[in-house]
Amino acid sequence: MVGFGGAGCRLVDLFLENDLRSGTIRCVNAIAVDKNAESLENLKTIPASQKLYFHPLGLTHQEEYISTVVPEEVISRLQGIDPGDIDAIVLCGGLGGGLVDDAARLVAHIRSAMIEPVFGLFTLPCTAEGPAASARAGAQIRSLKPILDGLILFDNEFWYPRVREKVELRQEALSTQQRRLAFQKPAPLPDIREMIYRELNMLIVRRIGLLFRAGEFSEKSGAEPAEVVLDAGEVLNTIRASGFITVGYAVEPVVQGGVDLSPRALLRPASVSVDEAYKKASRMVDLAKRAVQEENSVPCDPSSARNALVLIAGPTQEMSMKGYMTIRKWIDRTVQGEVRAGDYPVKSSRFLAVVIVLAGVETIPRVEALYSLADHPGSLGIRPPQSTGDETVIVSDGAGETNIPIPGSPLSLEKE
Ligand SMILES: Nc1nc2c(ncn2[C@@H]2O[C@H](COP(=O)(O)OP(=O)(O)OP(=O)(O)O)[C@@H](O)[C@H]2O)c(=O)[nH]1
Numbered sequence: 001m002v003g004f005g006g007a008g009c010r011l012v013d014l015f016l017e018n019d020l021r022s023g024t025i026r027c028v029n030a031i032a033v034d035k036n037a038e039s040l041e042n043l044k045t046i047p048a049s050q051k052l053y054f055h056p057l058g059l060t061h062q063e064e065y066i067s068t069v070v071p072e073e074v075i076s077r078l079q080g081i082d083p084g085d086i087d088a089i090v091l092c093g094g095l096g097g098g099l100v101d102d103a104a105r106l107v108a109h110i111r112s113a114m115i116e117p118v119f120g121l122f123t124l125p126c127t128a129e130g131p132a133a134s135a136r137a138g139a140q141i142r143s144l145k146p147i148l149d150g151l152i153l154f155d156n157e158f159w160y161p162r163v164r165e166k167v168e169l170r171q172e173a174l175s176t177q178q179r180r181l182a183f184q185k186p187a188p189l190p191d192i193r194e195m196i197y198r199e200l201n202m203l204i205v206r207r208i209g210l211l212f213r214a215g216e217f218s219e220k221s222g223a224e225p226a227e228v229v230l231d232a233g234e235v236l237n238t239i240r241a242s243g244f245i246t247v248g249y250a251v252e253p254v255v256q257g258g259v260d261l262s263p264r265a266l267l268r269p270a271s272v273s274v275d276e277a278y279k280k281a282s283r284m285v286d287l288a289k290r291a292v293q294e295e296n297s298v299p300c301d302p303s304s305a306r307n308a309l310v311l312i313a314g315p316t317q318e319m320s321m322k323g324y325m326t327i328r329k330w331i332d333r334t335v336q337g338e339v340r341a342g343d344y345p346v347k348s349s350r351f352l353a354v355v356i357v358l359a360g361v362e363t364i365p366r367v368e369a370l371y372s373l374a375d376h377p378g379s380l381g382i383r384p385p386q387s388t389g390d391e392t393v394i395v396s397d398g399a400g401e402t403n404i405p406i407p408g409s410p411l412s413l414e415k416e
């Protein structure tokens, strides 16, 4: 994974942290690219050798940002990884931010140097960040979508209100606790913006990290065997369709141990266990519906998707074959192309999760709104792009001079 800018770097750092914590098999290699030294410094998990700092040129406004990122440096890090270990390269970033333009530029370089598929994982900005950020995001999607093997989107705007409520409650609880311990010097409360970003990032990592691991586990031994195996190749083939990729994820706690061996349970008539089987099946179906309809990374109409991938994760005894078949049938009828499905048994888990990836989604209402801002910048007081994207600037990076193109879509607002 290659993170660009504040959002992208925080995301890949969390992906790596999650990967290191989740067991013995490593699925993620992370590289962070930024022009903000402090932001890079704050990353906790990515080793210093994988943090690439590119000096900004000292310009103040977003629209004047001129890239100094040297693609060859990123590529040499990627080429340092054993090629057999790379299933795909995933570029991460926050749409609307400056560094995403560098991600787009890097793709062409990767294509000429490497053969692995290149995916994007990008966040959509909140409306409150202003029309300029939205317009920039729209223009960036337009430039990224055609050059990637797949573009996974996560809508900050959709998830922000839910996360904010949770974070505010936690903040409130913390300050109440501090008031109670009034005799102690209060520790500074964590920054609410940072907490919200961290929560949003956790939502992203939980969804997508599971997919990475499902593919890896079935290939390499050591895990509980899956009933229906998904491998990394299958995951990639399904999501490698033109159009966008969304990832729905719903989770529910389950009773650990699963089987109830109490005397009362053993004396129960057989119809009770039929009832339990029904409950397990309908719990899985409900989770699947929630994943698509309420907890998708970006809301969209599932029938506009080309392919889909269904993954059930959790303790095997909490899964239901009937539930699995029902979900499969529903998704089969909903999408137009291929559906792949599998399970990822995690014996020790206290949760059952359903992940539904929709790929090749052609229209997403939120993206259409961003496009229309990018296409009609004049109506919002946004200056139209002044650069054709073909211009270059010569930058000296110590090792010599590099010819660097000026970002292609420098939309700017008179007043942000
Ligand atoms: N989910 C999530 N979104 C973020 C995070 N940080 C920023 N964003 C979003 O991403 C957009 C781009 O922000 P950054 O990634 O900080 O921007 P940048 O690429 O570093 O570019 P500059 O603005 O030039 O510093 C913001 O407008 C937010 O919408 C994060 O940690 N998580």
Ligand SMILES: [Mg+2]
Pocket: 005, 006, 036, 039
């Ligand atoms: Mg930044």
